[in-house]
Amino acid sequence: MPRQALTLVGVWVALMALLATTIAATFGPFGAWKAAINLSVAFCKAGLIFWVFMHLREQRGIARVVALSFLLWLAILMGLTLADVLSR
Amino acid sequence: MSEYVTLREPYAARRQQSDADFLGMYVFLATEAMLFGALMCLTFLYRTQHPQASALAAQHMQLWIGAANTGILLTSSLFVALGVLAARHGQRRTTAGMLAGAMALGVVFLTLKGIEYGLDYRDGLMPVIGHPSPVRQGPAGLFIDLYFVATALHALHMIVGLVVLGTAATLVLRGAKRLPGQAVVVEMSGLYWHFVDVVWVFLFPIFYLARG
Numbered sequence: 001m002p003r004q005a006l007t008l009v010g011v012w013v014a015l016m017a018l019l020a021t022t023i024a025a026t027f028g029p030f031g032a033w034k035a036a037i038n039l040s041v042a043f044c045k046a047g048l049i050f051w052v053f054m055h056l057r058e059q060r061g062i063a064r065v066v067a068l069s070f071l072l073w074l075a076i077l078m079g080l081t082l083a084d085v086l087s088r
Numbered sequence: 089m090s091e092y093v094t095l096r097e098p099y100a101a102r103r104q105q106s107d108a109d110f111l112g113m114y115v116f117l118a119t120e121a122m123l124f125g126a127l128m129c130l131t132f133l134y135r136t137q138h139p140q141a142s143a144l145a146a147q148h149m150q151l152w153i154g155a156a157n158t159g160i161l162l163t164s165s166l167f168v169a170l171g172v173l174a175a176r177h178g179q180r181r182t183t184a185g186m187l188a189g190a191m192a193l194g195v196v197f198l199t200l201k202g203i204e205y206g207l208d209y210r211d212g213l214m215p216v217i218g219h220p221s222p223v224r225q226g227p228a229g230l231f232i233d234l235y236f237v238a239t240a241l242h243a244l245h246m247i248v249g250l251v252v253l254g255t256a257a258t259l260v261l262r263g264a265k266r267l268p269g270q271a272v273v274v275e276m277s278g279l280y281w282h283f284v285d286v287v288w289v290f291l292f293p294i295f296y297l298a299r300g
Binding site for chain 1: 107110111114115117118119121122125126129133135137151155158159162163165166168169170173275278279282283285286289290292293297298299300
């Protein structure tokens with residue numbers, strides 16, 4: 001058990017470090033890249049939470065596919081929305 | 089990993105039962121992701137269409153309260169994860185304690201959110217009520233409205249999460265749910281809490297860090 005708990009604490013340390021990174025990037029000289037950096041950090045944080053805290057690493061194929069299926073639906077939603085707005 | 093599970097009808101094997109539990113919860117959370125995803129898509133589009141107005145609006149948001157709340161939620165998620173671990177090892181009191189810790193942080197989050205809304209009211213950022221600030225004029229106003237809709241919807245989910253965690257902790261502490269056989273109660277409550285955390289992880293950069 002202590003080793004598993006240590007993994008969880010390790011993930012938390014990584015999450016806090018990512019939070020510090022994203023705030024630092026906001027005040028840094030990154031101009032138009034800030035949004036990309038902040039969004040990438042958010043995806044990293046979400047990935048860590050999904051993989052470890054939300055037990056995706058323990059699951060078999062089918063459960064993982066189901067858990068991440070929303071990414072496909074969101075991609076359709078956002079893809080078609082962007083296709084409309086950005087091509088006007 | 090599912091050796092600790094108490095098998096119940098209609099499942100033939102522990103692993104199958106555990107798969108079904110997680111599958112059902114993941115499907116529910118996917119529908120929640122669509123709800124928040126649509127809102128985030130809209131906000132992101134608005135930012136690309138009105139970059140200056142969005143940045144101006146974001147500069148009037150309480151960045152440090154948002155940042156503190158992000159840290160608080162991430163920490164509460166650690167408590168929940170440790171609670172699930174304790175539940176799988178049959179540690180009743182530790183489980184309830186960890187869940188109580190997460191709930192306390194959840195209450196701190198909502199308190200800070202309330203203080204933040206109070207400051208927003210003072211600054212005239214709120215729609216309809218208060219003396220509207222000049223910032224609200226033009227396209228920045230709608231970005232601020234989106235911020236209120238998204239954060240209020242998230243706060244509502246936090247309140248539901250507090251009820252869910254509180255129920256799970258009570259059931260475990262009273263022995264109405266036996267650990268580790270019925271740890272699924274803690275696992276599913278935890279999944280919901282983590283998901284609400286993930287939503288905030290995206291709301292934070294999309295709104296607070298949009299200051300250009």
